[in-house]
Amino acid sequence: MKTTGTLAAGAFNDLAEAEAPSAPQGTAAARKSRHPAPCTRNKVLGERAFFLISWLVPITVVAAWEFLSRLGYIAPQILSAPSVVARTTWELAQDGDLFIHLGASLLRALAGFILGSALGFSLGVLVGFSRLAEAVLDRSLQMVRAIPFLALLPLVIIWFGVDEGGRIFLVTLAVVFPIYINTMLGIRQVDPKLLEVAKVTGLSVWGKISRIILPGAMPSILTGVRYALGTACMALVIAELIAADKGIGFLVMDAREFLKTDVIVLTLIIYAAFGALGDSLARWLERRLLAWHPNYAKGKR
């Protein structure tokens, strides 16, 4: 009898839940869910066990690689052993070369990213808010966006030579469009019903922008940031391969000349680290700016 009662109550709750207002309330509320992550909880294996398992695969792969190299199955000029890469890293770090190149690359990436996101965000806000700005700018921007930015390489070299400016320009270009489009769309997709609330509560124009429109567009803007971090990384690699005299790209070109596969593997690891760094930056931003959203908030809430 007890089971039947619980079942009936459960069914009633589900009914009530289904009837609860889930009408679109801004972009994020529509995604509201009582079970944010589609994970199943395992009773035998705890969080710790899953964490260890997730590291098991990469560690095994590296161990196998080292083992096969030592046995001579992998020639050093094809791929250096992990231990050799580690030793090379240590040497490059000791004489400071590594940090000079690393710093040069980071500076390029950062400058390009800041310029590109500032420009993309400003354009996105402008076009998002103004139909006139859309008419003036959007079509031209979309045309330029359609050009694969790597195809601009010859022109960039003619304009900037093989100077630092050209490299930063390429990264900037790679960042502008994802940020622009997502900012613009985010602003346009804010629920007009929420803007009616602004009207009946007598919210000022600035209040409307800062309390409703920009925070409402934030999930979309951050999607743009995440995407831009990827394209920026790609642009950086390409830009650095054009006759750089320092930077990670220079290390690669130099290493290729002398078949130093250990250095090449090191630079791959560094680029991967850049990607991971960008990812944690995006995560940090999401946690800070989307704390209200159950999917992004720290911990359970």
Added chain:
Amino acid sequence: MGEFSPNSHAVVVRGLRRQYGERVVIDGLDLAIGTGEFVALLGESGCGKTTLLRALAGLDEADDGTIESTGEIAVVFQEHRLMAWLPLWENVALGMNTATGRVLAQNALGEVGLAGRENDWPLNLSGGQAQRVALARALVREPGLLLLDEPFAALDALTRIKMHVLIRELVARHHPGVLLVTHDVDEAIAIADRILVMRSGKIAISLDVARETEAGRGPLRARLLHELGVDVPDAAHV
């Protein structure tokens, strides 16, 4: 109807007209709601109830006629329309001075039974709780006129009954004039002082609930349903 008097009237509407293209939705409508009076507005779908409410709220322009009201006008919509990215107190204090707004918002949240939740996020609330926050957002500005656009329609039956009790308490305390747009005849009888039926863009009938229910709710319910085009055979026994 008499002249508009700021002391006794929450709102007085005269000759209101609203049309979309050729279609006249509100056609010379007159309406007066007293201070502290709870008025429910019934009508078939598409009769212009919501259009009237939106005109009173200032969300739509009127084509003709005058609307005179006392104090602020606050609206609670069918959906809670909370900003998911603002904590509850900021939602309640929206458009108010931040310094005083926070304290007032805390008090208002207490009044709707959500004391201590001021820093919580809207997405952590149930449908009924979210609608109570929307109610707090409306009442915190001590409006002269409170407009309710089917605010309980999307709630489950039990939550709806709790909300009826709550809104009666709050209106008795804050004393705004209230216009409740609803489809639900029983809801109108349960919480309103006066019930209006809208037809062909005008107020067709105005009934005092206390007087009409002296002999029980059945006859009033049957009459209202009849006016809305629903004839229940044994309505007298309901």
